[in-house]
Amino acid sequence: xxxVDSHCHIDSLDFTDIHQDVKDVLTKAHLxxxxxxxxxxxxxxxxxxxxxxxxxxEEVFAACAMHPENVNAQNINWSEKxxxxxxxxxxxxxLGETGLDYICTPETKDLQKKSFERQIAIANELQKPLIIHAxxxxxDCIDMIYALEARDNGGVMHCFCDDIDAARKALDLGYxxxxxxxxTFKNAKNVQESCKxxxxxxxxxxxDCPYLAPVPxxxxxxxxxxVSYTAKFIADLKGISYDELCTKTxxxxxxxxxxxxx
Ligand SMILES: [Zn+2]
Ligand SMILES: [Zn+2]
Numbered sequence: 262x263x264x265v266d267s268h269c270h271i272d273s274l275d276f277t278d279i280h281q282d283v284k285d286v287l288t289k290a291h292l293x294x295x296x297x298x299x300x301x302x303x304x305x306x307x308x309x310x311x312x313x314x315x316x317x318x319e320e321v322f323a324a325c326a327m328h329p330e331n332v333n334a335q336n337i338n339w340s341e342k343x344x345x346x347x348x349x350x351x352x353x354x355x356l357g358e359t360g361l362d363y364i365c366t367p368e369t370k371d372l373q374k375k376s377f378e379r380q381i382a383i384a385n386e387l388q389k390p391l392i393i394h395a396x397x398x399x400x401d402c403i404d405m406i407y408a409l410e411a412r413d414n415g416g417v418m419h420c421f422c423d424d425i426d427a428a429r430k431a432l433d434l435g436y437x438x439x440x441x442x443x444x445t446f447k448n449a450k451n452v453q454e455s456c457k458x459x460x461x462x463x464x465x466x467x468x469d470c471p472y473l474a475p476v477p478x479x480x481x482x483x484x485x486x487x488v489s490y491t492a493k494f495i496a497d498l499k500g501i502s503y504d505e506l507c508t509k510t511x512x513x514x515x516x517x518x519x520x521x522x523x
Pocket of ligand 2: 270301
């Protein structure tokens with residue numbers, strides 16, 4: 262049985278006090294039954310460093326993109342050629358994370374849109390699925406995906422924190438929806454409602470570590486092993502077995518990113 266952490270930031274984990282190295286992180290995850298990982302990119306500048314960290318471990322995939330929070334007036338003309346080169350590296354299975362964030366960085370809204378538009382075009386050209394980061398901006402993300410005809414390669418709304426209406430529209434788009442530790446938070450009723458609504462065959466699970474550790478680790482630094490708590494919570498919420506949740510979300514991962522887990 263597989264369980265995939267479909268979105269993590271292994272390169273941002275604490276290698277001073279908490280983990281010895283990437284191998285140590287993965288060993289802890291494997292002990293918790295977490296078998297595969299997707300390490301999401303957040304900027305071009307640090308991509309190679311991230312890729313080199315995960316490259317020795319064949320169970321770790323990568324994605325490359327410019328995160329909306331990292332877009333600014335200085336880097337808005339980031340190199341498309343560079344991004345395309347990275348996206349064609351062997352373990353890079355998606356363009357992500359990209360999208361729009363109107364909550365953390367509302368001041369760069371227009372720049373974010375411009376950057377997102379260019380990334381959608383690249384995903385279309387290279388036929389890569391998209392990993393979407395949408396905060397306070399899910400409808401704008403969906404509108405742009407329709408407008409730029411980016412539906413065919415598929416994608417995922419990562420760290421979903423919107424309501425059922427937004428979930429329905431993301432599903433209509435043909436996208437998967439990924440739930441992070443937020444779904445386990447007591448006050449995240451709307452996310453729990455969305456999670457009940459989204460069919461298991463359209464769902465992924467993730468940590469987005471080192472952020473957003475699920476209950477019972479809430480408030481502590483997050484790590485890939487903890488996706489097992491989120492998966493358990495969701496299985497209970499949906500009244501299905503843990504095995505079924507793991508099996509179906511792993512199959513979804515394979516379908517969306519066109520990989521075979523082994
Ligand atoms: Zn994100
Ligand atoms: Zn992320």
